[in-house]
Amino acid sequence: MRISVKDMADRHVAANQKHWSHDRLTTVGASEIFLCARRTAYAKAETPPDADHEDRYGARVRGDLIENHFWEPAIRGQKPEGVQFLFAGREQKTLVDGYLSATSDGLLVGVAPDALAHHGIPDLGSDVLVVECKSIDPRVSLKEAKSEHSGQTQVQMGLIRACTPYRPNFALISYADASFLDTITEFAVAFDPTVYSAAKARAGKIMLAEDPAELPPEGKIAGGGECKHCAFHRRCQGSLVASIPKESIPIGDNAMASLKALVEQHEAADATAEAAGKRREEIREQVRVLLRDLGTRKVAGDGFSISWFPVKGRKSLDRKAAERAGIDLSPFDREGDPTERLTITLN
Numbered sequence: 001m002r003i004s005v006k007d008m009a010d011r012h013v014a015a016n017q018k019h020w021s022h023d024r025l026t027t028v029g030a031s032e033i034f035l036c037a038r039r040t041a042y043a044k045a046e047t048p049p050d051a052d053h054e055d056r057y058g059a060r061v062r063g064d065l066i067e068n069h070f071w072e073p074a075i076r077g078q079k080p081e082g083v084q085f086l087f088a089g090r091e092q093k094t095l096v097d098g099y100l101s102a103t104s105d106g107l108l109v110g111v112a113p114d115a116l117a118h119h120g121i122p123d124l125g126s127d128v129l130v131v132e133c134k135s136i137d138p139r140v141s142l143k144e145a146k147s148e149h150s151g152q153t154q155v156q157m158g159l160i161r162a163c164t165p166y167r168p169n170f171a172l173i174s175y176a177d178a179s180f181l182d183t184i185t186e187f188a189v190a191f192d193p194t195v196y197s198a199a200k201a202r203a204g205k206i207m208l209a210e211d212p213a214e215l216p217p218e219g220k221i222a223g224g225g226e227c228k229h230c231a232f233h234r235r236c237q238g239s240l241v242a243s244i245p246k247e248s249i250p251i252g253d254n255a256m257a258s259l260k261a262l263v264e265q266h267e268a269a270d271a272t273a274e275a276a277g278k279r280r281e282e283i284r285e286q287v288r289v290l291l292r293d294l295g296t297r298k299v300a301g302d303g304f305s306i307s308w309f310p311v312k313g314r315k316s317l318d319r320k321a322a323e324r325a326g327i328d329l330s331p332f333d334r335e336g337d338p339t340e341r342l343t344i345t346l347n
Contacts, residue, residue, distance in 0.1 A: 022103075026099075027098075027100060028040060028100060028206050028207060029101050030100075030102035030159070030199075034152070034199075034202075035219075036217065036222075036226050036227075037215040037216060037218055038219075038232075038236060039230050039232060041212035045212060049232065052234075066133065067105065068089070071176065072105075072106070075088070076088070080112075083108055084108070087105075087107050087160075088105060088131075092104070095159040095160065095163040097162045098203065098204060100203040104156040105131060107128060107130055111124065111128065111129050116129070116172065121188055124170050126168065129168060129170060129172060130168045131172050134173060135175070135177075136185075138180070138183075141305075145189060153173055154191065154199065155195075157171055158193070169191050172187070172189075217240065237340075240340055241339065263345075291306070297309060
C-alpha cells in the first residue's frame with residue numbers, strides 16, 4: 001500500500017471543492033473581470049482545458065486557509081467595539097448586477113470617519129469600509145496594491161453600493177506574507193465609479209460573445225505572462241492560427257490607407273521601445289559598474305534594493321554530440337503546436 005501525503009492532499013482538495021449558491025457560469029466575478037477577456041469567455045463557455053494543463057490549487061488553498069483560519073477570526077474577534085463585520089466567513093454573500101458579480105471578503109460597518117487617517121485619508125465620507133484579504137508570495141515586492149486586486153476591490157465596492165443600503169467610499173486590501181503571517185501590508189483604495197462602469201460593460205461583452213475567439217487575446221497582447229497559466233492557451237493559439245486568411249487578394253484604397261497608418265504607428269512604437277530598451281540597458285550597466293567599484297553585490301536603500309549575482313547556465317542537450325556518438329534522437333522529436341508570425345515593415 002502506497003502512502004503519500006501529497007496524494008492524500010490532492011484527493012482531499014478534489015473532494016472538498018467550494019460550492020456556491022450562485023451559478024458562477026452566468027456572470028463574470030470580480031476576481032475574473034480584469035483577466036484576459038478571451039480566457040474568461042472560454043471558462044464561462046465551459047470549454048475543456050488543454051490536455052496538458054495542470055490546475056494547481058496551491059495558491060487558492062493557501063488563500064482560503066489564511067482567510068478562514070487567520071484573517072476572518074482576527075477581525076471578528078478584535079474589531080473595535082460597536083463595529084459590525086458583515087458579508088464575511090459563513091455570512092459571505094454573492095452580489096449580482098447584470099453580468100457582473102462579486103463575493104466580498106467583508107464589510108465593516110460603524111467605523112470612525114478617520115479610521116484610515118494613518119493611510120492619508122482623514123475622512124472616509126461614510127461609516128463603512130470594505131476589507132479584502134490577500135496572501136502573497138514573500139518574494140514579491142509590494143509598492144502598491146496589485147492592479148488586478150485594486151480592480152477586484154472596485155467591483156466589490158460598486159456591487160455593495162448597487163445591491164445593499166451601504167455606500168463604501170474606500171476599501172482596505174491587506175496582504176499577509178505566506179511565510180510570515182505577522183508581516184501584513186495594507187493599501188487603501190478609493191472607489192472610482194468609472195472603473196465599476198467599465199467593469200459592468202466589460203462583463204456584458206464577455207458573456208454575450210458568441211465565440212470566445214471574437215474577443216482580443218489580451219494575455220498575448222500584454223506579453224504572454226498570463227498565457228503561461230491559462231487552461232486554454234493551446235486552443236487560443238489554434239484559433240488565432242485558424243483565423244489567418246488563406247488567400248492574398250487586392251484591397252481598396254481606404255483599407256490600404258488604414259493599414260498604412262497602423263504600420264506607421266507600429267514603427268513609431270517600435271522606435272520608442274527600442275530607444276527605451278537601450279537606455280534601460282545603459283542604466284543597468286552603470287549600476288553594475290558602480291557596484292563593482294564599491295565592491296558590493298547587494299544594496300538595500302530607502303525604498304529600493306539591488307542584488308547582483310551569477311546565474312548558472314541551463315543544461316541543454318547537445319544534439320550534434322549525440323549524432324557524433326551514433327545516437328539517433330529523431331524518434332523523440334515532437335512537433336510543436338502551430339503558431340503565427342506577423343511581419344510589419346516600412347519600405
